[in-house]
Amino acid sequence: MLKTVIYGNIIISEIVKEFIEKKYNKEALAAGGEEMAVEYFAGDILRGQEPSVPLLSGSELLQKLHNNDIQILIVPKECAMGGFSLPWTLFSNGISLENLYFADRLSKMETTDSIEILDYFTPFFETKYLGYLEFHVADHCNLNCKACEHYSGLVKEEVYPDYDKFEKDFTKFHNLIDDIGVLRILGGEPLMNKDINKYMKLARSLYPDARIYVVTNGVLLKAMPEEFYKVMAEENIVLSISFYPPMKDTMPEVLKLLDEKKVNYTLTPLNTEFGKKQILEPQSDDETIMAFYKCSQKMCNNFYDGKVAACFLPFTTKYFNEYFDKDLPEDGAIDIYELGMNTRRLKERLLYPFLRCRYCSTETEMIPWDVMHNPSVLEDWIKA
Ligand code: SF4
Numbered sequence: 084m085l086k087t088v089i090y091g092n093i094i095i096s097e098i099v100k101e102f103i104e105k106k107y108n109k110e111a112l113a114a115g116g117e118e119m120a121v122e123y124f125a126g127d128i129l130r131g132q133e134p135s136v137p138l139l140s141g142s143e144l145l146q147k148l149h150n151n152d153i154q155i156l157i158v159p160k161e162c163a164m165g166g167f168s169l170p171w172t173l174f175s176n177g178i179s180l181e182n183l184y185f186a187d188r189l190s191k192m193e194t195t196d197s198i199e200i201l202d203y204f205t206p207f208f209e210t211k212y213l214g215y216l217e218f219h220v221a222d223h224c225n226l227n228c229k230a231c232e233h234y235s236g237l238v239k240e241e242v243y244p245d246y247d248k249f250e251k252d253f254t255k256f257h258n259l260i261d262d263i264g265v266l267r268i269l270g271g272e273p274l275m276n277k278d279i280n281k282y283m284k285l286a287r288s289l290y291p292d293a294r295i296y297v298v299t300n301g302v303l304l305k306a307m308p309e310e311f312y313k314v315m316a317e318e319n320i321v322l323s324i325s326f327y328p329p330m331k332d333t334m335p336e337v338l339k340l341l342d343e344k345k346v347n348y349t350l351t352p353l354n355t356e357f358g359k360k361q362i363l364e365p366q367s368d369d370e371t372i373m374a375f376y377k378c379s380q381k382m383c384n385n386f387y388d389g390k391v392a393a394c395f396l397p398f399t400t401k402y403f404n405e406y407f408d409k410d411l412p413e414d415g416a417i418d419i420y421e422l423g424m425n426t427r428r429l430k431e432r433l434l435y436p437f438l439r440c441r442y443c444s445t446e447t448e449m450i451p452w453d454v455m456h457n458p459s460v461l462e463d464w465i466k467a
């Protein structure tokens with residue numbers, strides 16, 4: 084029996100456990116393999132929910148993996164979306180990811196086909212799944228916030244991807260990653276792109292199971308054509324509105340309009356502060372490693388011009404360098420057309436820090452939200 088832990092939400096973990104006990108183990112034995120014994124859960128505790136097996140804390144899980152007390156660690160895809168950081172936590176603690184498996188989506192559990200039942204659990208590195216991906220459809224923005232993490236205010240002219248090239252690249256990327264948890268279409272300000280409907284349709288056609296969001300500051304929402312809202316509804320795409328002070332007076336009207344149109348949206352609290360963590364002096368190797376593994380943006384996997392990176396900075400640092408005549412590293416991008424590129428290589432490379440991380444401090448300086456100076460000054464971006 085393979086000692087197994089299921090990681091994630093307990094309700095989903097119970098469903099996966101039952102699948103293992105009632106369906107998977109029979110097929111595994113029939114195919115000459117070994118059964119799994121689910122001995123623990125690890126992850127979220129829901130009030131009033133009594134797990135059917137003991138629940139491990141994060142440190143207990145790491146300890147058991149270190150001691151080889153566990154042979155299989157399973158994460159249901161539904162529990163590996165957005166800020167899913169477990170692979171980086173294990174990797175940075177020296178724990179091999181070879182025992183980490185994904186359970187496919189719950190909707191795929193209904194099958195009675197033996198092969199599909201056995202394929203329900205797949206190794207982390209081989210599974211063509213990412214919990215999160217984002218892509219820009221405009222690099223510039225109409226708000227130009229100081230310390231915008233994507234440097235949108237430093238983009239001197241309108242910059243949009245070429246749709247045909249994007250479609251070709253994204254279709255190629257789909258060969259490496261064919262399922263995504265959360266997919267965010269953003270920028271800059273994505274509603275400035277007249278082809279936004281085409282990007283939404285493409286994203287949905289390639290990733291039918293993803294939660295897809297268009298992330299906007301909301302400035303253009305009242306002016307968007309009816310077709311935009313129609314495509315959003317047809318493709319089951321959610322608006323994710325980031326709320327900034329210039330929209331304080333008009334946001335109630337915008338929300339009224341969205342409610343009338345029955346648009347599915349989320350709204351952040353009013354952002355009155357921004358964080359700055361960029362520095363101009365490189366950190367040491369140890370500090371850089373710590374900066375990367377502590378950094379929440381390392382999971383903001385960004386797809387840009389046929390390349391993928393852990394975060395957006397490999398693609399947007401060029402704007403900072405051009406504007407201020409600096410030479411911060413623009414590395415960290417993984418070319419999907421590179422010879423021999425495959426899912427395992429891509430996922431392995433996303434686990435490592437890169438040179439640009441040397442310039443991200445582990446400390447963040449909070450500043451009041453404001454637009455950047457015009458022309459911009461270094462102080463708009465660099466931590467004091
Ligand atoms: S609204 Fe968002 S993308 Fe635009 S400048 Fe501000 S932080 Fe950047």
Ligand code: SF4
Nearest residue numbers: 378380381394440443
């Ligand atoms: S460059 Fe590295 S440390 Fe900086 S935000 Fe990106 S992943 Fe994080």
